[in-house]
Amino acid sequence: MYKPRKLYSxxxxxxLGLVLVLIITAFATERYWVQRLNQQVSMEAIxxxxxxxxxxxxxxxxxxxxTSHYRIRQALQQDTAALALSKVLSDIQKTSGASDVYVLNAxxxxxxxxxxxxxxxxxxxxxxxxxYFYRAMQGKRxxxxxxxxRSGERGIFFSAPIYSEEEIIGAIxxxxxxxxxxxxxxxxxxxxxxxxxxxxxxxxxxxxxxxxWRLKQLRESEDYSWQxxxxxxxxxxxxxxxxxxxxxxxxxxxxxxxxxEHSPNTQSRYVFGETxxxxxxxxxxVLRPIxxxxxxxxxxxxxxxxSYFTVIGVGIFVFRRLAGYRQLIYTxxxxxxxxxxxxxxxxxxxxxxxxxxxxxxxxxxxxxINHEINQPLSAMSTYLVSTKRLLSKGMxxxxxxxxxxxxxxxxxxxxxxxxxxxxxxxxxxxxxxCSLQTCINNALIVVGPKxxxxxxxxxxxxxxxxxxxxxxxxxxxxxxxxxxxxxxMAESDEKCIILRAKExxxxxxxxxxxxxxxxxxxTIESIFEPFFTTKSDIGLGLGLxxxxxxxxxxxxxxxxxxxxxxxxxxxxxxxxxxxxAND
Numbered sequence: 064m065y066k067p068r069k070l071y072s073x074x075x076x077x078x079l080g081l082v083l084v085l086i087i088t089a090f091a092t093e094r095y096w097v098q099r100l101n102q103q104v105s106m107e108a109i110x111x112x113x114x115x116x117x118x119x120x121x122x123x124x125x126x127x128x129x130t131s132h133y134r135i136r137q138a139l140q141q142d143t144a145a146l147a148l149s150k151v152l153s154d155i156q157k158t159s160g161a162s163d164v165y166v167l168n169a170x171x172x173x174x175x176x177x178x179x180x181x182x183x184x185x186x187x188x189x190x191x192x193x194x195y196f197y198r199a200m201q202g203k204r205x206x207x208x209x210x211x212x213r214s215g216e217r218g219i220f221f222s223a224p225i226y227s228e229e230e231i232i233g234a235i236x237x238x239x240x241x242x243x244x245x246x247x248x249x250x251x252x253x254x255x256x257x258x259x260x261x262x263x264x265x266x267x268x269x270x271x272x273x274x275x276w277r278l279k280q281l282r283e284s285e286d287y288s289w290q291x292x293x294x295x296x297x298x299x300x301x302x303x304x305x306x307x308x309x310x311x312x313x314x315x316x317x318x319x320x321x322x323x324e325h326s327p328n329t330q331s332r333y334v335f336g337e338t339x340x341x342x343x344x345x346x347x348x349v350l351r352p353i354x355x356x357x358x359x360x361x362x363x364x365x366x367x368x369x370s371y372f373t374v375i376g377v378g379i380f381v382f383r384r385l386a387g388y389r390q391l392i393y394t395x396x397x398x399x400x401x402x403x404x405x406x407x408x409x410x411x412x413x414x415x416x417x418x419x420x421x422x423x424x425x426x427x428x429x430x431x432i433n434h435e436i437n438q439p440l441s442a443m444s445t446y447l448v449s450t451k452r453l454l455s456k457g458m459x460x461x462x463x464x465x466x467x468x469x470x471x472x473x474x475x476x477x478x479x480x481x482x483x484x485x486x487x488x489x490x491x492x493x494x495x496x497c498s499l500q501t502c503i504n505n506a507l508i509v510v511g512p513k514x515x516x517x518x519x520x521x522x523x524x525x526x527x528x529x530x531x532x533x534x535x536x537x538x539x540x541x542x543x544x545x546x547x548x549x550x551x552m553a554e555s556d557e558k559c560i561i562l563r564a565k566e567x568x569x570x571x572x573x574x575x576x577x578x579x580x581x582x583x584x585x586t587i588e589s590i591f592e593p594f595f596t597t598k599s600d601i602g603l604g605l606g607l608x609x610x611x612x613x614x615x616x617x618x619x620x621x622x623x624x625x626x627x628x629x630x631x632x633x634x635x636x637x638x639x640x641x642x643x644a645n646d
Contacts, residue, residue: 081371088367089360096356097334104257105336108349111248111259112338118244119219119342123206125159126223126235135166135225138175139233149179149186162218163238169231171196183213190236192296195222199234206342208269209297217241217269217277219343245272258325258333259349261340265292268306269345275326279304320353439472439542445512446472468508494617496529496641497537499564499573506541510549514560517549523562528571529641532617540610540621544575544634547606551579551632570619571640576633581625590623614638 129135138148152164156177163185165176171191178184190196190212198205199222208219221237248259248270261270266284268276278301284292289303307330308323321333333350340347446465453462503523507514514521530537545560552558561576582590593608607621614621619638626633 077375081368084367084371085364088363092360092363093356096359097353100334100351100353100355101336104334104349104351107257108259108336108338108347111349112340112347114248115244115261115340115345115347116342118247119206119340122159122161122219122221122237122239123204123342125155125161125164125237126221127204129155129164129235129237130223130225135175135235136227136232138166139168139225140227145175145186146179148175149177152177153179159237160239160243161237162240162243164235165238166225166233166235167196168233169200174233185213188212193220194295195220195236196234198222199224199236200231202231207297208263208343209295210299210301211238212299215299219244241270244270248272256355257349257351259347261345261347263343263345267292267298273325275324276306279306281306281308321350323350436476439476439509442509442512443469443472443476445516449512471505471508494531494533497532497534499526499528499530499571502534502538502541503562505538506545509538509542510545513546513549517553517558519549519552519558519560521560521562523560524564526564528564528566530571530617530638531641532614532619532638536613537617540613540636543606543610548575548577548579551577551581553579555579555631566640567637569639569642570637573636573638574633575636576626576631578631581630582623582632584625587623587625591621 132151134144134148134151138144148166152166152175156162156164161177163177165173165178165185167190168174171189171193173185173188173190176185179186193207193209195205195207198207202224204221204223206219206221208217210216211218218238218240221239222234224231225233225235258273259271260268260273260276262268262281264284264286266281268279268281271277278298280289280303282305292298293301306324308321310319310321319335321335322330323333324330332353334353335348335350337346337348339345446469450462450465450469453459453465503526507521507523548560549558555578557578559578562573564571564573566572591607591611607623611621614636617638619636621634621636623632623634625631
């Protein structure tokens with residue numbers, strides 16, 4: 064038994080080890096999840112920024128489109144036309160999704176407005192002090208943001224000058240409420256804990272899904288004093304309010320953390336990502352509370368504690384078991400036995416390594432061979448069933464034709480299997496000129512039953528070219544492409560395969576099109592990669608990869624693309640053609 068002092072020393076040492084493990088675990092876990100949060104908010108900032116820019120650009124062009132409307136110029140020149148114009152503006156406002164659309168004369172008075180029939184109608188109001196008006200009167204399109212003079216609500220204003228011949232006679236303005244942007248952006252951000260804010264060079268938060276931050280200043284602006292900001296009358300009589308905050312560098316977390324007040328006298332730490340909204344010179348910031356990582360850290364600490372005590376327990380058990388054999392380890396017989404056992408283990412490990420290498424190689428080869436002979440075997444099965452039916456009906460001549468096709472398919476399988484003999488030595492391509500029409504006919508023998516069973520129409524023009532390649536392997540490629548086309552049209556109402564061949568200099572381009580569902584644009588670049596498949600239940604993902612390698616070994620190429628009419632896909636094989644002396 065251990066003496067009490069020695070036992071206390073062991074307890075202290077194990078406790079110290081546990082503390083170190085927990086510190087390292089907490090540090091590593093928090094670092095990992097903060098980095099994950101940082102990546103997420105950066106991506107969310109990009110997505111939300113793209114949405115903002117797209118929406119702003121859409122509304123930016125509406126005033127330009129309206130300035131050419133004849134009723135607008137008519138209303139600026141004839142007061143009697145103002146009511147008719149207001150009705151037109153009301154229809155435009157409903158169609159465009161804007162909050163308000165109104166026309167101002169050269170002095171800044173609103174003469175027509177989409178809200179002409181409401182109590183808050185802008186008609187008669189003067190907005191000559193607004194930048195979007197006097198900038199438009201200077202001949203510029205302008206975008207500005209401010210609180211509404213009547214409603215006090217936040218809005219973004221788009222304006223453009225109205226010309227009569229070469230003279231500016233007024234301006235048209237389109238207002239969009241901020242509520243629409245906040246609702247759409249909150250939905251786009253996804254996580255309910257995600258917060259965002261948008262502020263300009265005056266550092267005043269103009270847009271946010273967190274009401275406490277709205278119309279408060281983050282920090283003193285480097286460009287404008289609060290007196291300058293009030294002079295623009297952008298925020299009407301708003302009093303200056305600050306949001307206590309500070310950004311702290313955290314080397315251990317690879318980034319910056321923003322300590323920001325989110326309610327009176329309560330601050331939280333956020334991971335944030337930001338981007339620019341150039342049209343309004345806005346900065347968009349997306350924030351996620353770092354507290355989301357605390358639960359992850361707690362779970363990791365519990366698991367680390369359990370793992371630590373498990374390892375200690377196993378270590379104590381192993382140590383106590385081995386303690387009784389210490390003297391035997393140092394004896395000669397034990398050493399010899401251990402050496403013998405180690406030698407035997409090494410031999411077994413070496414044998415297992417060699418065996419696993421052989422199995423891995425055979426597995427790769429068998430997957431290839433299985434893929435290539437599956438189509439002929441399926442066709443043979445179909446022809447056998449058809450032959451039995453023909454013989455039972457006494458149709459001997461047709462049955463003989465099927466038997467001849469079966470013989471051709473059996474020969475094909477033998478030729479494929481015979482390639483196994485090349486497993487122990489480097490393969491050599493037996494390349495030469497192949498009859499394209501013959502290869503197509505042989506491929507159709509294999510795939511023909513599948514085409515007929517699926518009621519597929521084959522539109523194949525006769526061809527006269529001879530191409531450079533190896534007949535059997537080229538037929539394997541055609542069988543695979545025909546089979547894929549039939550499977551792609553399983554759910555289509557119109558099922559048709561179209562094969563065409565066209566000269567292209569010293570090459571011939573062979574196109575095989577179908578009327579199926581086409582290829583997913585996100586995966587079209589990956590369909591020729593080994594083991595990539597969309598047939599999750601039955602596909603190995605080798606067919607197109609093998610086909611492309613075969614065609615490239617002929618010095619050609621195999622590509623794929625969706626059809627222009629968005630129905631089906633087209634695979635193009637480019638091979639060298641045999642040219643006549645007159646070509």
